[in-house]
Amino acid sequence: MQAFALLLENGRAGPCRPFPRAEVSAEQWTALAGHLAAGELVLMGLWGDAGVVHMALLDEASGRLAVATYVCVGGAFPSVAHYHPPAARLERTVRDLFGLVPEGAPDPRPWLDHGRWGVRHPLGVNLPAEPEGDAYSFLAAEGEGLHQIPVGPVHAGIIEPGHFRFSCYGETVVRLEARLGYVHKGIEGLMAGAEVAQAARLAGRQSGDSTVAYALAFSRAVEAARGVAVPARAHALRGVMAELERLANHLGDIGAICNDAAFALMLAHCGVLREKVLRVSARAFGHRLMMDGVIPGGVAGDLAREGISAIRVLVSEVRTAFPALVELYDNTASLQDRTVGTGFTRPDYVRQFGAGGFVGRASGRPFDARRALAYPPYDRLPFEVVVRTEGDVNARIWVRIREVEQSLGLVVRLLDTLPEGPVAVEVPPGPGEGLAVVEGFRGDVLAFVALETDGRVKRAHLRDPSWFQWPLLETAIEGNIVADFPLCNKSFNCSYSGVDL
């Protein structure tokens, strides 16, 4: 871990706040990749910039996070994926967007670039290109009796678009390969050069279901960059919003997973609870999904007394209704028959990929950014990080169930101890660089922001938790039947928009 110790040491005086960042040599870069491969570090992100690549690394044992930056010589950098497969899609993205080439990369195919933009390397030295669409070669699965099932990008349900290529033997899935990038909107291109307020709105729309988490991650990175301290009341209100978002999504997911096992009753009841959370969120914070509620410097509006009592009523309603639903899930054998043992995700893969959220915690990885990289208001709050070890659909449901209960407790506690005072401070425009990690309902969202002297955004990158969850879905479905894919997919509930950028 010498290379990481050196990075921590050199990065202390670096430009990034509050985590160290330093330029590294090719040897150090490769040595860090070696630490990743050896399981000593966790890859938290890998993203491009003008002529450089950044790699965020976490030492889980000590809770230390640092960013290594490699200045690309001749537009290339040593591939991390060559040693550590979780970096593969991130590197393909760096090449698509910036034209920086990962040398020795195991997978030379493009990822987000489908050949439709009319331009190559839109964020780097861009080249015009005919938007004709590129062919894409899926990984092969060969053998007698194998057949392929192509699904998407337009799916049967009301979900985001992506393409899944199943190779099957009879009903059994031999290989699944996902091709994403269909909802690439060019968020990072739009953020570069934008005012901070505009960039915050964009951040809140990288993945709409996690809008609070994204806005919070972005805002915390901006505040770190500018050295701004947010008022205590704003921290608490951000916590309330983040937990309401977690509640709404978990309740929706629990119902939807059961519905994919043809148990519609759970969806109906969980749907009612989810709707109640959204309505109270609208009353308390002015928007059902609380979009644009978190802003750099604090929160957009104060929580009125009426809002506080509405949230308290909501918590008691969910506390009354939820246990019967948990009991229903627990006691319905036909439902458990579908969820127990289905979509097993190996604990070693979860550790290797650094998968967070319910995907990681259902397979024994106890990582929760609220605890591991504690930030206000969670640094002063007691809560349990829910962990299961079975790694199947059932475990992912149970993690959600227990997290619903934890979130209810957190909301009450935050309201009980709500500090008085202002809810926002002004962020003075100016240069700086910040990094933040925030726990969304799906897992840890990482935000990197560099600001220009005039306060505009120079470069922003938000890394969705699903980067490290999507590849595991491909492993989880192996050996399961095709008909169980919706169930497995919903239990992962990965974001398409969040990773398509």
Next chain:
Amino acid sequence: MRKLLLQGLLKAPLTEAAPEDAAVEKLAAELNGAARARLGRSLSIREVDAGSCNGCELEIHALGNAFYDLERFGLHVVASPRHADVLLVTGPVAKNMAEALKRTYDATPAPKWVVAAGDCAINGGLFAGSYASDGGVEAIVPVDLRIPGCPPTPVALLTGLLALLRAGKG
């Protein structure tokens, strides 16, 4: 389970009244109903996410919950464009989704309507001007009805869809 089911029978329904008539009429008037074939009292809807952040999908999903109960109006979401009367399109139309949207439109039998749901679908919203977006549904397929919002609330979506039904009858 029996207790839950029994409660469902005994308690008053959660389902709320339909959105105000005036709002529906106003939207229906904007539609060129006369040029359309009568579709009866029912519409089949195929949802297409053409680059949305998923916010619109969440609210479209909510239409199915007990409070809004979309199906009581004869509106239902179908799995294939070949079964659909209406394409409900969200997102600024990512260039990577443009062909899929066009193909979905072509696969939908006439008469058909296209609803652009959400600010992004109407004009690209926050993503207008991106190298990766076509700046709204209109750029790819003709649009009959626009439902603004970021995302539109379930009531706004319901009002728009009911206006379609009304126009179809007219």
